Amino acid sequence: MKLNREPTALRLSPSDEVPGWTPAADLLVTEPAAVEILWLPDKRLHLKPFLGRSADLAGAAAELGIAKPAMSYWIKRLSEAGLIRPERVEKRARHRVTFYRCVADRVRVSLEHAPMESYEAVFADFSQRWHGQALSAMSRSLVRQAPSLELCLAHTPSAGLFTTILPREGHAQPPDDFLYYWCRLWLTEAETEALARELNAVYDRYGALSDKANKPVSSLMHLIHVREPR
Structure with missing residues (x-):
């Protein structure tokens, strides 16, 4: 399933209304530009504020700890890749604030589409916590x-x-x-x-x-067993 791009819906003027839409529950991403973003941890981090929720530019920048101009760049890039789109516009004093959301609450990308250098980063990313x-x-x-x-x-x-x-x-x-x-x-x-x-x-x-509700002692367990390349 490929992402549906709607360029006209992504270029809102302050007076535009956002057409109603509902994010997909699950989406397999195959567009190359979106695949590249999702596979590389330093890039997909910018999608975090918009997964399963909406955020405006200032809120997303604050959550990620980056400057607003940098967040503006990433909103544009995520929009052009078809990963986020405007969800609503709120009136704030004399201006309007656009809130964006990911097009799906869960996105997936095939391993076969991953650039080789990203495989090690995948393990580092989900084991960091x-x-x-x-x-x-x-x-x-x-x-x-x-x-x-x-x-x-x-x-x-x-x-x-x-x-x-x-x-x-x-x-x-x-x-x-x-x-x-x-x-x-x-x-x-x-x-x-x-x-x-x-x-x-x-x-x-x-x-x-394991029974979290009834057993008070928690333990962390980590198993690795892998064949080394010859």
Whole structure:
């Protein structure tokens, strides 16, 4: 499904009325100009104020923390790409303020249309929130265990400077407040597939037990298992 562009509806004068319209609940985006914006995090950020709601230029600029001229540029670009359109015009003293909204409350774009450089950015974008929360929780754990731990630094031929946290000599191993593993495993094809199945099974088992309403202890869980390119 391609976006329907309506250039005449996007060039409003202060006295124009906005034709009534309803955003789609879901839209697959295929237009190249819109696809480029949606795939690149530093560009699609400018769509945020208009997804599932409407915003004027000043409100969108304030939400994103950018200057109004920059927001004006992005409103024009998002409009020309067919991603947003005017929703209504409100009278404010001696002038009118146009509010814009995304043409759909949820937009999708196929992976096959993504520029190659954007794939890594996708993972960084949707893991940013969780990563920050996990770092904060792990830091608080280290504060509690600090008297029993020490930072160790060493040189390794493959990685250069290597750092890790270990128990202090003469101190008992503190309880595992968190698990944090980075490692490289050399396995057969069958063992690699078995590892992936077991990790998925752990997630499925404990995901089924999760009950936010009735269980007071929350835990963050992050699993990564990926084959390295040969």
